[in-house]
Amino acid sequence: LDYVIVGGGTAGLVVANRLTANPSVSVMVLEAGGDGLGNINISDPTLIGAAWGTQVDWQFPTEPLLFDGNRTLGNAPRGKVLGGSSAINVRNLRLKCIVFFGDVFDRGDDREYDEWLALGNTGWNAQSIMAAGEKAEHFFAPNATDDIDYTLTDHGLSGNIATSYNSAAPPIHDDIISSVVNAGGRETADNDGGYVNGIAHVTNARLPSNNTRSTSATGYYFPYSNRTNFQVTLNVVVTKILWSSTASGSAVASGVEYVDTDGTTHTINATTVILSAGTWGSPPILERSGVGNATFLESLGIESVIDLPGVGENLQEQIMAPMEWSLNTSLSLNVVTPFLLNMESLQTTVGSENLATLESLLDVQPPNLSDALYNAHKALYNKSAPWVEEYISVSTPASGPSVLTWIPVNLHPLSRGSVHIVSTNGTEYPSIQYNLFQSPFDTYVLAAAAQRIQSIVSTPPISNWITGQISPSAGVTSIEDLQAFALANVAVTNHIIGTALMGPLEDGGVVDASLKVYGTKNVYVIDASVVPIEPAAHLQATVYAVAERAAALLTSTSD
Ligand SMILES: Cc1cc2nc3c(=O)[nH]c(=O)nc-3n(C[C@H](O)[C@H](O)[C@H](O)COP(=O)(O)OP(=O)(O)OC[C@H]3O[C@@H](n4cnc5c(N)ncnc54)[C@H](O)[C@@H]3O)c2cc1C
Incomplete structure (x- = not known):
């Protein structure tokens, strides 16, 4: 066997697909979940969150929030099925909000991707990441009657993942856009072209012809499952990497160990081992294999193979604090409506009265954020890269008037958490510490963004639709009160990254x-x-x- 890929999720199936395009290359994917076929909770993206808490969800327990000792955000969803989290990824608002969002598919900003290169990651910049992203996308343009702006050249047109817009935009969206513009924001046709700075509709990973979810399994595996060199073993949990040599600085893996549903242990040999088990799945496998912080591993009785203190650290998550208003009418909308995204530089978002405080908080480097990552964030700020994303949606409950939900998201918190194993048991859940709000800067960003949203919502014409503020309650308008609101109502976006960081060893x-x-x-x-x-x-x-770019590097094809 040439490659064993641990995890048939979002990234794993992309890599398996590209490698097996060469019939002489053999690949085995080991996936903890099943194939998900016939599971309507996966295929129908409008069945919001129905897959969570079921067997296709890992339901990762998370540790209590450090700033609020007794409280946890509960079990965090992660796909445990072919396609991984791309099969269950719909917005998950845990708190009071009744609105959920679709299976969003959108790209970041050139300034952010260029910062990957500035961190020392040769070859990873806006140009190469955008090109690789477009390779994955097959964009279906909306109908002319849908009243949705877009820019065709900002999208990939022949990739494996279908992207499209939910449906026609309801008229209230024009008033939302007008209020954003009247309050000093900008309208953009499309935010997928590398400059994310305005309000626009966003695409979902969805095949419009039958309104089904497009996942890495539907895009990269099922149509290719007749390739004899593309093998998949389901319902097996990989526990660790096996080594043929642990020579200092050049350890050689011989394959991996895994357990099946009976608890029987198996091994499989391969020339190359690829971990694609996700942000909370891959670091535990490394740690059980002796790769991680040597002192920590030795405390668990694991012999250190490679002392790599970064394993499981640098966990980053985007955070939000949902806000809601009641409208003066009951609109006939689906629960998931088309929605808009508004992104602006932090300097514009916070308002001049808050800028000095914000910058003084940004000047304080959290203790577990490396100099390199801290400087990267300061560089993003200085480049006026987008920092706050606003999800805007309108929904109508079973009875009563429609609700406007407007959610500020802090895209670039400074706080960093971690994921680490708690024992050598290969199937035990790791300890996940989000460490939200370690940096007061993160709280302030959410509060200042909330204050600005309040001013947009009180600007005509959208203000004419509003009858009252639901959350936070009316009168919660000062930065101090909004910070308290953000702490009490924080929700996570499930956009976790960083625990097997790409970057120089010393960082x-x-x-x-x-x-x-x-x-x-x-x-x-x-x-x-x-x-x-x-x-x-x-x-x-x-x-x-x-995944597309990594696969291209592995196959040494040009991207
Ligand atoms: C609830 C939720 C909502 C989200 N909403 C959106 C959204 O609307 N838009 C968006 O762009 N992004 C969204 N995301 C984020 C996005 O889906 C993920 O960032 C992305 O899918 C992660 O891809 P991955 O390849 O890293 O991991 P995954 O896709 O999670 O794949 C990991 C795979 O490895 C398998 N695995 C793990 N451990 C083992 C093991 N030990 N042995 C064998 N197999 C193993 C898992 O079962 C899984 O199939 C959401 C995520 C979640 C969870």
Whole structure:
């Protein structure tokens, strides 16, 4: 066997597909979940969140929030099925909100992707990441009557993942756009072209002809399952990497160990091992294999093979605090309506009265954020890269008036969490610490963005639709009160990255720019855990881009 790929998720199936295009290359994908075929909770993206808490969801327990000791955000969803999280990824609002969003597919900003290169990741910049992302996309333009602007040249037109818009835009959207513009924002035709700075509709990973979800399984595996060199073993959990040599600085993997549903242990040999088990899945496998912080591993009785302190660190998550208003009418809308995205530089978002405080908070480097990543974030700020994303949606409950939901998202928090194993047991859940709001800067960003949203919503014409503020309650308008609101109502976006960071070793890197694990000859990590900087977007399009580019590097084809 040439390659064993751990995890048939978003990234894993892309890599398997591209490698097996060469019939002489053999690949085995080991996936913990089943094939998901016939599961309507996966195929129908309008069945919002129906897959969560079922057997196709890992339901990762998370640790109590450090700033609020008794509270946790509960079990976090992650796909445990062919297609991985691309099969269940729909917006997940845990709190009061009744609105959910679609299976968003959008790219980040050139300034963010160029920062990957500035961090020392040769070959990874806006141009190469955008090109790889477009390779994954097959964009279906909306009907002319849908009243949705777009720019065809900002999209890939012949890739494996179908993208399209939900449906026609309801008239209230014009008033939302007008209020954003009247309050000093801008309208853009499309935010997928590398300059994310305005309000626009976004695409979903959806095949418009039958309104089914497009996943890495539907796009990269099922149509190719007759390739004899593309093998998949389902319902097996990989526990660790096996080594044929642990020579210092050049460890050689011989394959992996896995357990089946009976608890029987198996091994499989391969020339190259690729971990694509996700941001919370890949680091635990490395740690159980002796790759990680040597002191920590030895405390668990695991012999250190490669001392790599970055493994499991640098966990980054985008955070939000949903806001809601009641409208003066009951619009006939589906629960998931078309929606808009508004992104602007942080300097514009916070307003001049908050800028000095914000910049003084940005000047404080959190203790577990490396100099390199801290400087990258300051560079993003200085380049006026987008920092706050606003999800805007209108929904109508079973009874009563429609609700406007407007959610500020802090795209680039400074706080960093971690994921680490708690024992040598290969199937035990790791300990996941988000460490949200470690940096007061993160709270302030959400509060200042919320204040600005309040001013947009009170600007005509959208203000004429509003009858009252639901959340936060009326009167919560000061920065102090809005910070308290953000702390009490924080929700996560499930856009986790960073735990097998791509970057120089001295900056906490786990993999080099070819995504090979430092100190190994033949072990790679290819999934969201290598992403060093969050995009001003939802994450999957960037993960597809990472996987496409990594596969191209492996097959040495030009991208
Ligand atoms: C609830 C939710 C909502 C989201 N919403 C959006 C959205 O609307 N838009 C967007 O762009 N992004 C969204 N995301 C993020 C996006 O889906 C993920 O970032 C992306 O899919 C991650 O890809 P990955 O390849 O890193 O991991 P995954 O796709 O999660 O793949 C990991 C795979 O590895 C398997 N695996 C793990 N451990 C093992 C093991 N030990 N042995 C064998 N197999 C294993 C898993 O079962 C899984 O199939 C969402 C994510 C979630 C969870």
